[in-house]
Amino acid sequence: MSDNTRLRIAVQKSGRLSDDSIAVLKAIGIKLQIRDRLLIAHSTNQAIDLLRVRDDDIPGLVMDGVVDLGFIGENELEEKMLERKAANKKHEYKTLRRLDYGGCRLSIAVPNEMQYDSVASLEGKKVATTYPFLLERFFAEQGVNAQAVMLTGSVEVAPRAGVADAICDLVSTGATLEANGLREKDVVFKSKAVLIQKAKALSEEKQALVSRLLPRIDGVIQAKE
Ligand code: PRT
Ligand code: ZN
Numbered sequence: 001m002s003d004n005t006r007l008r009i010a011v012q013k014s015g016r017l018s019d020d021s022i023a024v025l026k027a028i029g030i031k032l033q034i035r036d037r038l039l040i041a042h043s044t045n046q047a048i049d050l051l052r053v054r055d056d057d058i059p060g061l062v063m064d065g066v067v068d069l070g071f072i073g074e075n076e077l078e079e080k081m082l083e084r085k086a087a088n089k090k091h092e093y094k095t096l097r098r099l100d101y102g103g104c105r106l107s108i109a110v111p112n113e114m115q116y117d118s119v120a121s122l123e124g125k126k127v128a129t130t131y132p133f134l135l136e137r138f139f140a141e142q143g144v145n146a147q148a149v150m151l152t153g154s155v156e157v158a159p160r161a162g163v164a165d166a167i168c169d170l171v172s173t174g175a176t177l178e179a180n181g182l183r184e185k186d187v188v189f190k191s192k193a194v195l196i197q198k199a200k201a202l203s204e205e206k207q208a209l210v211s212r213l214l215p216r217i218d219g220v221i222q223a224k225e
């Protein structure tokens with residue numbers, strides 16, 4: 001077992017949030033030796049260990065208290081929270097800071113040729129998404145009866161493949177939608193990267209360390225503004 005007195009932070013191993021999350025840690029003076037293949041990275045100047053995993057695993061690791069902190073996109077965090085809540089699993093956490101990267105929106109998009117006046121146009125239709133809980137909450141709020149169809153990849157080709165009538169996927173520039181003959185219609189959820197902490201209290205030493213790190217993170221965020 002690893003040393004439980006060291007603060008354990010989960011970060012995405014390789015993906016859109018990895019570099020920016022590591023950059024925040026380095027900018028606040030945490031020295032890290034990251035070896036590409038390895039799950040764990042130790043800090044050489046602080047009592048901190050990084051757990052490098054898929055972003056999908058980070059909310060659960062924090063909610064189960066396996067790690068103390070995690071850097072994660074709000075889209076993934078909120079989806080996993082709703083999923084775990086529905087399954088009666090632990091779903092509590094604390095948001096420490098909203099960060100200045102990872103910005104995107106989860107949007108409904110429809111084929112160019114499809115008639116769409118409002119969400120009500122999706123009544124009785126199938127919508128492909130990797131975020132069924134966020135999408136179904138949106139449908140419920142809007143009073144629309146539509147079906148979320150779960151796809152973990154290639155969501156944007158679902159209408160052409162005849163798998164769904166529309167999609168609900170992450171968008172940043174909109175280039176992917178355009179390249180696939182889709183139009184963005186309604187925003188379901190706006191997201192940025194956040195730093196979260198497990199709900200259960202940390203040890204005094206770990207809490208003191210986190211309290212020292214947060215003002216430095218604020219300094220890094222402000223310096224970029
Ligand atoms: O392997 P692992 O599971 O860790 O990574 P992943 O492939 O699940 O996630 P990754 O690295 O692609 O994204 C991680 C997080 O980055 C997401 O959960 C969001 O919080 C955030 N993010 C920000 C984005 C985007 N922008 C984004 N544009 N995640 C994905 N996209 C994709 C989108 O799904 C679509 O395919 O980019 C495409 C659209 O981009 P545009 O610019 O063409 O609109
Ligand atoms: Zn993922």
